[in-house]
Amino acid sequence: MKITARAFGEIKVVDLDGNLKTPSDMEEFTNFIDKELEGNQKKFILNFKLVHFINSSGLGRLILALKKITEKKGSLGVVNLNTDVDELFTITRIKEKIPVFTDEAAALEHLK
Amino acid sequence: MKKMHLNIKTKVIIFLALISVAGVASLVLMINRTKHILIQEFKREEMKTVENFIVGTLKPVMLSGHGNLMSSIMASYENQLGIKDLMIIRTNGVEAFLDDETLNKVNKRLNQNRFTRDVKKPIQVLMQDDPSLIQVLTTGKRLIISKGEEGDEQITTMLLPIPLEEPCKACHGDDHKIRGILIASFGLTDAGRNAIREVSSLSIASFSRLLLALVLIFAYLSWAITNRISKMMGEVNNIIGSNRFDQRITAETDDEIGRLSISFNHFISSVEIYREEEAHEKERLETAVLEKTKELREKNDFIENDLKTASRIQHKLMPEKFPELPGVLFHAEYRPSLHIGGDYYDVFEMPNDHLGIFMADASGHGSSAALLVSIVKAIVSTTGKDISSPGYVVQIINSTLANLTPDDSYVTLFYGVINLKTGKMLYSLAGHPSPIVHNRTSGSIEPLKTNGGLVGIFDFEKFDDSEYTLKSGDRLFIYTDGLIEATVAKGREQFGKERVIKALMEKKDESPRNLTEHLHSSFVKFTGGEALSDDITILLVDYDR
Numbered sequence: 001m002k003i004t005a006r007a008f009g010e011i012k013v014v015d016l017d018g019n020l021k022t023p024s025d026m027e028e029f030t031n032f033i034d035k036e037l038e039g040n041q042k043k044f045i046l047n048f049k050l051v052h053f054i055n056s057s058g059l060g061r062l063i064l065a066l067k068k069i070t071e072k073k074g075s076l077g078v079v080n081l082n083t084d085v086d087e088l089f090t091i092t093r094i095k096e097k098i099p100v101f102t103d104e105a106a107a108l109e110h111l112k
Numbered sequence: 113m114k115k116m117h118l119n120i121k122t123k124v125i126i127f128l129a130l131i132s133v134a135g136v137a138s139l140v141l142m143i144n145r146t147k148h149i150l151i152q153e154f155k156r157e158e159m160k161t162v163e164n165f166i167v168g169t170l171k172p173v174m175l176s177g178h179g180n181l182m183s184s185i186m187a188s189y190e191n192q193l194g195i196k197d198l199m200i201i202r203t204n205g206v207e208a209f210l211d212d213e214t215l216n217k218v219n220k221r222l223n224q225n226r227f228t229r230d231v232k233k234p235i236q237v238l239m240q241d242d243p244s245l246i247q248v249l250t251t252g253k254r255l256i257i258s259k260g261e262e263g264d265e266q267i268t269t270m271l272l273p274i275p276l277e278e279p280c281k282a283c284h285g286d287d288h289k290i291r292g293i294l295i296a297s298f299g300l301t302d303a304g305r306n307a308i309r310e311v312s313s314l315s316i317a318s319f320s321r322l323l324l325a326l327v328l329i330f331a332y333l334s335w336a337i338t339n340r341i342s343k344m345m346g347e348v349n350n351i352i353g354s355n356r357f358d359q360r361i362t363a364e365t366d367d368e369i370g371r372l373s374i375s376f377n378h379f380i381s382s383v384e385i386y387r388e389e390e391a392h393e394k395e396r397l398e399t400a401v402l403e404k405t406k407e408l409r410e411k412n413d414f415i416e417n418d419l420k421t422a423s424r425i426q427h428k429l430m431p432e433k434f435p436e437l438p439g440v441l442f443h444a445e446y447r448p449s450l451h452i453g454g455d456y457y458d459v460f461e462m463p464n465d466h467l468g469i470f471m472a473d474a475s476g477h478g479s480s481a482a483l484l485v486s487i488v489k490a491i492v493s494t495t496g497k498d499i500s501s502p503g504y505v506v507q508i509i510n511s512t513l514a515n516l517t518p519d520d521s522y523v524t525l526f527y528g529v530i531n532l533k534t535g536k537m538l539y540s541l542a543g544h545p546s547p548i549v550h551n552r553t554s555g556s557i558e559p560l561k562t563n564g565g566l567v568g569i570f571d572f573e574k575f576d577d578s579e580y581t582l583k584s585g586d587r588l589f590i591y592t593d594g595l596i597e598a599t600v601a602k603g604r605e606q607f608g609k610e611r612v613i614k615a616l617m618e619k620k621d622e623s624p625r626n627l628t629e630h631l632h633s634s635f636v637k638f639t640g641g642e643a644l645s646d647d648i649t650i651l652l653v654d655y656d657r
Binding site for chain 2: 052053055056057059060061063064067084090091092093094096097
């Protein structure tokens, strides 16, 4: 998984490229979020445009990230979910915990 | 800056070129020096030749009156000087012999061809008031007026006084002590020139031969050395290329190159020894690896056996047989992706004609997921069967897991409690794929509505009951996400809910077992028989009451 980030003021848009599926994907994702939180970054928008699949462990890591961000009184949003991932978010009711946006501008506006 | 790499041959050629340049430069210097010494030597003796011989008189004179005079002047110097050309010039700078006719006339009077008009190297004509002229006139002594280089030879020009032997009648009483002044230039004789020329050519020839000899010697030496080194390099490359470190190179001579060959052979011997040691070491390592592999295999076998036991235990957690109830038929398939899995299902009878149907899927798979579902099983077995509200049981499971397990571990589950008298089902569907209710009579397809999120994440989460009344002919299809999320080999397309619904509709009249077999074969066809990446569990309940 390739992870890059773009800063918009105090919000960071994190572009995820690849699936959140293997143990190394999980580690990369968790390490990235941990490092950002250590650097006092608090507001995140995860861009799932290039993520095609998340398995149950990947979802677990996403929840873990949400918990850590919430503990630091930060906020998290996701954007550009594909149909499969969107359905997974619906079934598991993750949408009730993490706001989902259809475009980046709306997400940025919400997290301001 | 890039360092230049030159081979020995190039270096020798450059060296020889430098020697040649230095040699030629020394040769030129040597010849010049020799010439100079020779010139000085000749000069020291006598001034042997006169290039120009010019007579100047103090006043314009009539040549006719001075013919004999000139002749006698010539005679007086001739013993000392090899006179070549002679010209008379008047001190006002006008040439005496204006034309060939006058010249011939004078020569005729002198009875010899003494005078000429063809002066090859004209020299300075002195004016009447020239201080040099006046000095010679007043002192009566000769005077050198210039010493200069002209070509390779040194030319000296001097003024020679012509003594007055008797009063000059032609001059009509002029009061002067000398008759006139000769302006003469002196250079080397032909013999001198030849000597210099010969010495020069001799030096050039000798030095060139020496230089040629040097060049040939160096060329031979470098050719001999580089050829031997090239030969040696060929042998070395052969040894290295063919990996034959038992071979040696030939040391033909007992000189530096021969000794270099011997040194190289010593080096090869060391390499051979090192390689032998390395081979032994490799053998030792291979043995060690084999032993380690055996050890690992044994450990792996142990783990494998352990997992098989765990697998048997886990299978024991699932119902061995289903309750025998009139008008209700069950069938289940459980396929873990590893020996043990994170899926769990159960069907159990409850008090007052109630039936519990449970399915859970722990995040991840393998032993960690298996441990999670064991906890779930324990809670359901101990408390769940006495509580008619599935939501309440799920809430207990949720708070237990949220406090006991890591932050990213959770389960998704379906728990339904059916009142067998009425068909009314209370259920909790938490983060789990919706079970499908397919009525085989009407053909209707209806997914159950989700009413809860992931279980075991937030301990404050609330889980409610939803209600669904089963009708006769309903087929309840409950499954875990491993079924619909499986993808084609190396692709993204998922097996999906649609294929499940299609199979349900196609095989509506078949038994639950036949339907499951059909679904399994279309699943294998879709995934290309790839190993499962997640556990799959299917539970079918045919309700015909």
